[in-house]
Amino acid sequence: MGAAGADAGAGAIRRAAAAAVDKACAGARGARRALGRFAPRPSAFGAAPDAEAAAVRAVRNLRTFRFHYAALQWALLLASLAPRHRASMLFLMAASKGLLVYGGLLRVFPNSALLRRLLDRRLVALVFVALVLADLTAAGAIANLLAALAVGVPIIVLHASLRIRDDLEGPSLSTSAANNGEEETAAVVEKKEDGDVEVGPTRRSMAAAPRSPK
DSSP: OHHHHHHHHHHHHHHHHHHHHHHHHHHHHHHHHHHHHHSOOGGGBOOOSSHHHHHHHHHHHHHHTHHHHHHHHHHHHHHHHTTTOHHHHHHHHHHHHHHHHHHHHHHHOTTOHIIIIITOHHHHHHHHHHHHHHHHHHHTOHHHHHHHHHHHHHHHHHHHHHBOOTTTSHHHHHHHHHHHHHHHHHHHHHHHHHHHHHHHHHHHHHHHSOOOOO
């Protein structure tokens, strides 16, 4: 029985280790896909033709990459707190874990009345921001927050203004272009068929008509 229990315990440990490795690999693949979507290649960036187009592009990118921008700003803030305010950094990391747990619960239970009404997203976000500001104020790290904003905001503005959305909207654009191409091809084929119908009888009638004697 002792050997059987040891084997069962070893099997449970191996299964738990395999599950942890699979979860870590899945997280790494998700992070790589998110990073590739955020900054795929140099050709995905370009200047807008005018200021209005740049503003429209920036607003759309802010909506699309809002989680990427928040993660970037959060990483800069934690990095600025690491040298001298490690306790504050650990507290903010724990608070961010709680926020991630709340987001996971929203994804698992999207129709939960408790999460939607009692724990509204805006209320949770307000409480989170208040906790962050209170912790930074108590630790005397407001300067670190301002430094992180001074570094992160220009990067976010440049990315939102220069990131081209063609690859994000590529499937819809290509589909519409393909549909337009098919319609034009069908119209050309139809015109050609109509021409053959019109020209065909004329040629046949000319061939069937008796030739006048010379």
